[in-house]
Amino acid sequence: MSISHSSNRSKQELKNRINSAKLSWLSTIGSDGFPNVSPKEIFRAIDNDTIIIANIASPKSEKNIRKHDKVCLSLIDIFVQKGCKIYAEAVIVDPSSDSYIAYKTELEQMTNGDYPIKNIFRLKVIKVQNILAPSYSIKPNESVEEKIEKAMQYYGVKPLK
Numbered sequence: 001m002s003i004s005h006s007s008n009r010s011k012q013e014l015k016n017r018i019n020s021a022k023l024s025w026l027s028t029i030g031s032d033g034f035p036n037v038s039p040k041e042i043f044r045a046i047d048n049d050t051i052i053i054a055n056i057a058s059p060k061s062e063k064n065i066r067k068h069d070k071v072c073l074s075l076i077d078i079f080v081q082k083g084c085k086i087y088a089e090a091v092i093v094d095p096s097s098d099s100y101i102a103y104k105t106e107l108e109q110m111t112n113g114d115y116p117i118k119n120i121f122r123l124k125v126i127k128v129q130n131i132l133a134p135s136y137s138i139k140p141n142e143s144v145e146e147k148i149e150k151a152m153q154y155y156g157v158k159p160l161k
């Protein structure tokens with residue numbers, strides 16, 4: 001398997017990287033063998049090894065995690081054109097669990113409690129693999145600022161000021 005082991009550096013940075021990301025993609029393993037990938041916005045890293053995700057409307061992810069604990073969470077900063085794949089083992093934290101209220105409180109800070117949380121997916125980070133857009137190797141002299149500007153054009157986003 002060509003998964004690089006996470007370096008201490010990338011693990012130390014992980015909490016900040018996760019908590020500054022807006023969108024993640026959670027991949028789980030289906031009983032039919034197909035990967036199941038679905039978007040998640042309500043997630044937090046509570047430390048460099050633990051990520052919690054609100055299960056608001058993710059029945060298939062929940063079903064899959066209950067059968068296969070191996071998951072992959074992917075994050076990308078579309079402007080900087082960098083991200084990572086986080087390989088993890090997941091468990092479902094149900095409302096009856098001792099940790100539930102603390103996790104729910106953390107996640108509800110992102111939603112103001114507007115979206116009922118059914119239960120929480122808790123991911124234990126096993127490995128991290130960085131993702132870099134090809135431009136980092138193909139255009140090594142292009143600055144990050146130039147990449148951001150190009151990505152903003154590509155996505156049709158204007159700077160705030």
Ligand SMILES: Cc1cc2nc3c(=O)[nH]c(=O)nc-3n(C[C@H](O)[C@H](O)[C@H](O)COP(=O)(O)O)c2cc1C
Nearest residue numbers: 036038039040041042054055056057058059060061
């Ligand atoms: C941008 C976006 C963010 C979402 N964030 C979440 C989330 O944080 N938690 C959740 O349970 N569902 C979230 N959803 C909804 C699920 O991704 C959606 O219901 C999906 O079909 C669930 O599929 P699954 O059961 O295979 O996980 C989000 C959907 C979108 C489009």
